[in-house]
Amino acid sequence: MTYRLPSALFATVLAIGVVAPAFAAPATVAAFDPDKDGTIDLKEAQAAASMKFDMLDPDKDGTLDAKELTGLMTAAEMKAADPDSDGTLDKKEYLAVVAARFKAADPDAEGTIDAKELSSPAGASLAMLLK
Ligand SMILES: [Ca+2]
């Protein structure tokens, strides 16, 4: 019993040590790369974006309004992404923006984002919609 507390504390310290830098660091390919092939494909990007969408939508009405998208998109971008002009983006509209930013971040058009592409300005604006 006397040995349990210190080891639990040690485990906590370890967990914090591992987790904290991941939150502080800029987006990495590994964060969006469940198949661990070292690149992000569109399917992986949209899966992460879908989770992010759900996170941004706390009232779970299936849409994001301009307030919920603050900092992620400009008003002009949002207008362009909202073909039905109802002032909100549903998940399909959000994922269309992700696809457009994915394309912009993939200048070699090979269909994957590698670490270098992710660290470009276009890559950073894609990552914004994923994390
Ligand atoms: Ca991958």
Ligand SMILES: [Ca+2]
């Ligand atoms: Ca809409």
Ligand SMILES: [Ca+2]
């Ligand atoms: Ca690429």
